[in-house]
Amino acid sequence: MAEQRGTGRDTAAAPEHFLVVFPGYHRSWAAWIAQCLERHGHRATQQRWDPPREVSLEDSLGDLLLSSGRVLLVLNDWFFELGPRPAGEWNDALRGFVAAHADRFAAVNLTNRPLLPATAVLEPASLWGLSEEGAEERLLSRLGLERRRTPRTLPTQLRYPETRAEIWGEIPRRNPRFTGRDDLLTDLHQRLSDAEQGAAACTLLGMSGIGKTQLAAEYAHRFSPDYDMVWWINSDDRNIQRDRFGELAVELDLRSGSEPGERIRAVRDALRRGDPHSRWLLIFDGWDDTEGIDVLLPQGPGHVLVTSRNRGWSEHTEVLEIPAFLRAESTAYLMRRAPHITADQADEVAVEFGDVPLPLVQAASWLGESGMEAPEYLRMVRERKLTTVDEPTTGEGFPQSSMTSWSILLNRLRRSQPQAIDVLSLSTSFAPGRIPLGLIRAYPQAELPEELRWMSSDLPAWTRALDTLVNYSVLTRETRGPAGAEMGPHQESVHMHRLVHDIVSKLTSEESRATHRKAVRSLLAEADPGNPVDTRNWPRYAELLPHLEPSGALDSTRARVQGAVLNCLRYCFRSGEYKGGLELAQQIRDRWSRNLEPLARPMLDLTTQESNILRASGRFRDAYELDNGVLERLRAAPQRQEQGELRTKAAMANSLLHLGRYEEAHTLQQEVLVGNDRLLGPNETATLIARHNLGVGLRLLGRYAEAYELDLETLSLRESVLRARHISTLNSGSAVVHDLRLLGRYRDALSRQEPVVRLHVQVLGPLHPQTLEARVQLALCRRREGGYTQDVGPSMASLLEQLGQLHGREHYRTLSFLTNYGNFLREHGDLSQARDLIAEAEAGYRALLGPAHPVATGMLTNTGLVMQAAGERAEAMSMFESAMAGLTATLGPDHPWVLGCALNAASARNFNGRISDAVELSRDTLRRARHSLGEEHPLTLSCQVALSADLRAAREQEEAGKLEEDGLLSLTRTLGAQHPHTISARQRTRPYWDFEPYLG
Incomplete structure (x- = not known):
């Protein structure tokens, strides 16, 4: 039964x-x-x-x-x-x-x-x-089906549709009127599902208004059960894009600081590993500028969806071209939105607007909201009876009738809901895309014109105006912040399509636009957090930045607005957005030069920030020329601005250091320190910075002991004035360690740098640029101390990857570490990779600095060491001799870099049979090293061991033996009996010196 x-x-x-x-x-x-x-x-x-x-x-x-x-x-x-x-x-x-x-x-x-x-x-x-x-x-x-006690287990378990993905990040609300596009969505899903792991990326390509964003949003909702994480990234503006991508670090509970680049690298790594989620979907909406793809476009087990108008995406992802609606889709949408029109009438409207979704949406909104019959609407569009301004063109291939339909809508709103027109017009004084309209209610103290003050005081009217614009599909509402969290007014925003923004702007009177742009400038100034150094404020600056140009803030002569503009530029420097910062700086300079004197305080502040960004970008010559031009004007001015001169000289000194002009930089740095100390006092920020920078200059001059004493004093002052966890105090801690390591006090350096790195990680996060430099310093301390050989290699490989992601392979900080890692690999037997890295770094420095720069010249000795290890002794000697001659000419014979090159050159002379020349050079090098570095510096002792080897080769055994014995005793006493230098000397392995490039 x-x-x-x-x-x-x-x-x-x-x-x-x-x-x-x-x-x-x-x-x-x-x-x-x-x-x-x-x-x-x-x-x-x-x-x-x-x-x-x-x-x-x-x-x-x-x-x-x-x-x-x-x-x-x-x-x-x-x-x-x-x-x-x-x-x-x-x-x-x-x-x-x-x-x-x-x-x-x-x-x-x-x-x-x-x-x-x-x-x-x-x-x-x-x-x-x-x-x-x-x-x-x-x-x-x-x-009428039975329920199994033990249901079958299927290969893939879909999530219940009412249960959202664990992470659901700012996906636009689902459009209940979304029509058609079913075959496109199915095709898109199939492409992403069939792609190889790590390459599942597709770009929806098409003109503005074709429906790319709506298609991406519908994909996210329709296929959401396939994913555990769905994250939407508005990509119209680079800074907002990077900030939004970095916010995933918080959602994924990743260990990272607040610096955007640091968060981005942590997120990319988590996505690549598929940890904690392997089924992820990232949507980059409006990514038209393909620069930066390598930094932001993730790889891994998940899927990436991009919307763009840029056909260049075909080189990076699969591309799915988005056509206009099919006619059946056009008429279906119109008849759903305006049920009173017939199929034939819908067909006629679709023909009029070319089946392009955006103008069809506006037409359908009008017909549905107004109840107007389609023939009357089409007559008005065709006869342009309600057009009050010249009809604009968009260059997007839209039929002219779509432009006229906007005139019809605006004229209706002017009569029935004039406050909606105010909100709409005000929105066009922001940039298109995400518009932080909530600023109006968050900062009621902003200087709004009388006719707009209702926006901050009359909440019901404000709500009615926004509802009207949303109902007519002109704006869509957005919110910022975690799902379910209560939103403050400043987090409320709307989204305005780029094309709608363009059309409405052209249909708005010049008088209204001027009034509204002034209001937006005031709002932006009020919303400025006032401290771009604080990383917690960076998301706000990223949000404000796109709106500076359209609001006219760059042309403003108000001090409050100019201050906000400069703070946005400071944010670009502090957050590492150098390219965008340089573009912004040039825009500001072009505008301000029309109204401000070259030596006005805002112009001097602009120059300081622009110079900082130029140097950080590796454009040292441009930074120097910029500051030098300002200094000449300051000196020629009838009224002296001594503080301005000191600030400019400080910037010039930094550029000179990077350009290899160390003596000139040192002279300027001394002037700056003395002047700031006299004008401001010893504990002011500018004075402390001047002390720190003078230490950098002394280090580059090879005056390590002086640098150490000065850096110790600066560290003590900063700990007292700024406290131990301040970013500048941490930087001073690393500077002291750098000095100790260059003085050969490897154990002391290592013991101090380990807690310095821990503090960096706690305060700034593990991938902040300054933290990475502190970690580099720690790796070099461990290498020199000699007891961490097994750990140093993997640590350096990881650091090189992170530096490359942060700065790029051609940046001077990455080139420095390429060199250090290459030297380590050569020292430990991986000659092939060492040769590649050293060659890459040498070529990079030559391109960046020119062949005559001390760092580019010093790189020859690293190339020589690779050649010597490969048995190319004659070629190696040529490299060593060239490096020694070049550095002697620029730095003088007693600089530690010259002494190191001389140590290698003497070795090469010995290996090539020029024994007497080797003895002569080794003897002279030892004498200079003792004078410059002291009797027990590791380089001095290496010179002593090298001379003993040359003397043995010259059969002067007695002197050779005495030097060798004294050298071994000193190495044992200072470095320890088991240090690699001591062991090598005991085994009579010829000492060498590898060049560690440093620009300051």
Whole structure:
């Protein structure tokens, strides 16, 4: 006897087959329903259904019955708009054809809104508002199916459609009027699913207004059960894009600081590893500038979706071109939004607007909201009876009629809702895309013109105006912050399409635009946090930055607005956005030069920031020329600005250091320190910076002991004035360690740098640029100390990768570490990779600095060491001699870099049989080293051991033995018996010196 239904026991009942029929909009529900049926032992086939309007409903429904088994319809009010068709046609089909085949049809209902009366024949089971378990129970009950005690385990477990992804980041609200595009969405999903792991990226390409953003948002909602993390990134502006990408670090609970580059690298690494989520989807909306792809475009097990107008994306991802609507999609959308128009009228409107989605949306909004008949609307558009300004053109290939339709809308709003026009016009004084309109209510003290003050005081009017614009599809609402969190006014924003922004701007009077731009400038100034050094303020600066140009803030002569502009530029420098910072600095200079004197305080502040960014970008000569021009003007001015001169000299000294002109820089640095100390006092920030910079200069001059004493004093002052965890105090801590290491006090350096790095990580995060430099210093300390050989190699490889991600391979800081890592690899036997890295660094320095720069010259000795290790002794000697001669000419004979090159040159002379020349050079080098560095410096002792080797080769055994014995004793006493230098000397391995490039 067969078991009775409802016992909860597994049975041997024959499996049934179900055809799950759904509109594309409910793909996720259909997939979950099919999964439920399969888990309980049945077969399910999913069929997306949108019967063409020209085919009768009876025929379309009859086609469904060609399948075996029962047909399960996934219903809501959207289902009955397929086509779309009049309600009467659906009711007739349900009462007739469906009722006649009631045993073959079943249905579930996904809405709490009323359905057509005749839907009762389907006896739909309502799944609305149920938990997953409740929905499954009701589904099986409606179909009369038994529930298995142990459901089958399927390879992929889909998430219940009502349960969002664990991380759901600012995805635009689902458009309940989304129409068609089903084949495009299916194609897109297939492309991403079929792509190789790590290369699942696709770009939706098309002109403005074609519907790329709507398509991406619908994809995120429709296929959300496939993903555990979905993250939306507005990419119209580079700074906002980077900030938004970096916010994922917080959502993923990654250990990273607040610096954007640091967060980005942490996020990319987590996405690549698929930890904590391997099923992720990232959507970059409006990414037209392909620069920076290597930094932001992630790889890994997840999927990437880009929307763009730039065809250059075909070189980086798959591309899916987005065409205009199909005619059936155009008419379906129009008839759903404006049910009173006929199919023929919808077709005529679609032709008028070329099936382009954005103008069709506006036309449908107008027809639906106004109730106007289509012939009257088309007559107004064609005759332009309501146009009050010259019709604009967009260059986007839109029909002119779409422009006229905007004039019609604006004229209607001027009569019926003038406050909506105020909000709309004000929005065009921001940049298109995300617009922080919440600033109006967050900063009521901003200087708004009288006619706009209602915006900050009359909340109901404000809400009505926004609702009107949203209803007419002019703006969409957005919010900032975590899901579910209470939003402050400054987090409220709207989104305005670029094309809508362009059209409305041209349809707004010059008088209104000027008034509104002034209001926006005032809001931006009020919203300036006032401290771009504080990384917690960086998201706000990233949000303000795009709006400086369209609001006219760059042209403002108000001190408050100019201060906000400069703070945005300081943010670019502090956050590492050098390219954008240089572009902004040039824009500011172009505008301010029209109204400000070259020596006005804002212009001097601008020069300081621009110079900082130029140097950070590696453009040292440009920075020097910029500051030198200002200094000449300051000196020629009738009234002296001593503080301005000192600030400019300090910047010039920094540039001179990077240019290798160390003596000139040192002279200027002394002047700056003395002047700041006299004018400001010893504890002021500018004076402390001057002390620190003088230490850098002394270090580059090879005066390590002086640098150490000065840096110790600066560290003590900063600990007292700024406290131990201040970023500048941490920098001084690393400077002291650098001095100790160059003085050969490797153990002391290592013991001090380990806590310095820990503090850097705690305060700034592990990937902040200054933290990375501190970690570099620690790796070099460990290498020189000699007891960490097994750990140093992997640590240096990791650091090199992180520096390359932060700065790029051609940046001077990356080149320095390329060199240090190459020297380490050569020293430990990986000659092939060492040669490649040293060659890359040498070429990079020559391109950046020119061949005569001390650092570019010093690189020759590293190349020589690689050649010597490879047995190319003659070529190596040529490199050593060239490096020694070049550095002697620029730095003098007693500089430590020259002494190191001389040590290598003497070695090469010995290996090439020039023994007497080697002895002569080694003797002179030892004498100079003792004078410059002291008797027990590691380099001095290396020179002593080298001289003993040359003397042995010259058969002067007695002197050689005495020097060797004294050298070994000193090495044992200072470095320890097991230090690599001591062991090498004991084994009579010839000492060498590798060049460690440093620009300051």
